[in-house]
Amino acid sequence: DSIRAAIIAENNETAKKNYQIMEDNWNNNTDNPLLPLKENVPALFYKEMCEAGVLGFIQSATVPLRALYDKAVMNDPAFTFDNLPDVCDIKLDEHQYATIKQMVKERRTFFLEFDIRNHFRMGPVKYYNVIGKIKGSKYPDEYVMASGHLDAFDVATGGVDCGSGITPVMEAARMIMKSGAKPKRTMLFCAFAGEEFGLLGSTAWVKANKDKLGKISNLFNRDGGPTPPVGLDVPKAMYPDFVKICEPVKKIRPDYPFEVKEAGPFTKPSQPGGTDASVFAVEAVPAIDFNEKDIKGYNFSYGEIWHTERDTYSKSIPEYQEHAATVMAIVTLGVANLDHLLSREGLYK
Numbered sequence: 001d002s003i004r005a006a007i008i009a010e011n012n013e014t015a016k017k018n019y020q021i022m023e024d025n026w027n028n029n030t031d032n033p034l035l036p037l038k039e040n041v042p043a044l045f046y047k048e049m050c051e052a053g054v055l056g057f058i059q060s061a062t063v064p065l066r067a068l069y070d071k072a073v074m075n076d077p078a079f080t081f082d083n084l085p086d087v088c089d090i091k092l093d094e095h096q097y098a099t100i101k102q103m104v105k106e107r108r109t110f111f112l113e114f115d116i117r118n119h120f121r122m123g124p125v126k127y128y129n130v131i132g133k134i135k136g137s138k139y140p141d142e143y144v145m146a147s148g149h150l151d152a153f154d155v156a157t158g159g160v161d162c163g164s165g166i167t168p169v170m171e172a173a174r175m176i177m178k179s180g181a182k183p184k185r186t187m188l189f190c191a192f193a194g195e196e197f198g199l200l201g202s203t204a205w206v207k208a209n210k211d212k213l214g215k216i217s218n219l220f221n222r223d224g225g226p227t228p229p230v231g232l233d234v235p236k237a238m239y240p241d242f243v244k245i246c247e248p249v250k251k252i253r254p255d256y257p258f259e260v261k262e263a264g265p266f267t268k269p270s271q272p273g274g275t276d277a278s279v280f281a282v283e284a285v286p287a288i289d290f291n292e293k294d295i296k297g298y299n300f301s302y303g304e305i306w307h308t309e310r311d312t313y314s315k316s317i318p319e320y321q322e323h324a325a326t327v328m329a330i331v332t333l334g335v336a337n338l339d340h341l342l343s344r345e346g347l348y349k
């Protein structure tokens with residue numbers, strides 16, 4: 001028993017160190033299973049255990065299980081098809097893990113069986129942006145854009161990220177078409193591809209459309225859950241335009257507030273990150289998105305859903321989605337119908 005107690009104490013120390021390594025890897029954004037190449041490992045003695053022929057690793061993962069693609073692996077040319085990881089890395093639901101751990105403590109005998117099927121296929125994989133266009137009647141070479149992304153993490157169906165972002169964009173397009181409105185400026189409704197893999201679709205679009213970047217009034221990107229728009233923070237030079245454009249918004253649903261406020265200049269990001277809008281912001285294209293709020297108290301938490309197995313269609317909130325679509329339609333159409341492009345003065349520092 002005394003030997004066992006000493007081993008348990010040592011294991012606890014090891015667990016602490018492993019936790020520290022995991023945290024460091026996360027902070028350095030380099031937690032990946034091939035790390036011997038990079039002198040960075042997911043756990044103590046990882047390399048040694050791999051060399052000794054370990055079958056795999058089981059770790060406890062906090063619930064909800066969050067999936068994040070490892071961009072260090074995806075973007076590093078040192079990782080090729082021939083040196084993909086072949087040691088299993090299993091993240092178990094923390095409750096299941098705790099049960100197993102307790103059984104170990106009780107010296108019970110048990111077996112764990114996993115049916116793991118990872119399939120790799122040589123790329124490149126073709127992937128498409130889907131873009132709806134309403135051609136401008138007066139300024140066809142000037143643009144207003146609304147966007148979300150088409151892809152999602154495969155751990156769930158992406159009902160929220162980006163289902164609740166892209167559907168109001170699609171619905172806004174449908175409503176504008178149905179209304180018979182003829183926007184003066186061209187309107188683009190974009191479902192960008194490959195956002196989660198590294199903003200691939202929006203980056204490709206920007207690269208292929210450099211000539212249009214100076215002529216985009218604004219990109220309204222929606223990628224933060226089903227909460228409805230409650231306002232806009234805009235620079236002084238845009239303020240009068242938006243106040244006028246947004247006037248009808250308050251009238252459709254008096255129980256939903258909407259406020260246009262003066263703000264900025266904003267810091268222009270030096271590199272893209274987070275969502276598709278950043279790709280445009282880096283190019284100094286206005287990419288002001290709506291302020292959103294859980295105004296009816298649905299107790300919605302994006303953080304509990306984002307990139308987890310909970311990201312399902314059922315988490316969307318119909319009345320929020322409807323309102324978001326209506327606001328998106330009114331505001332984008334309003335911007336498209338101005339007699340000038342939105343001013344960029346005082347937008348970015």
Ligand SMILES: [Zn+2]
Pocket residue numbers: 149161162195223275
């Ligand atoms: Zn997203």
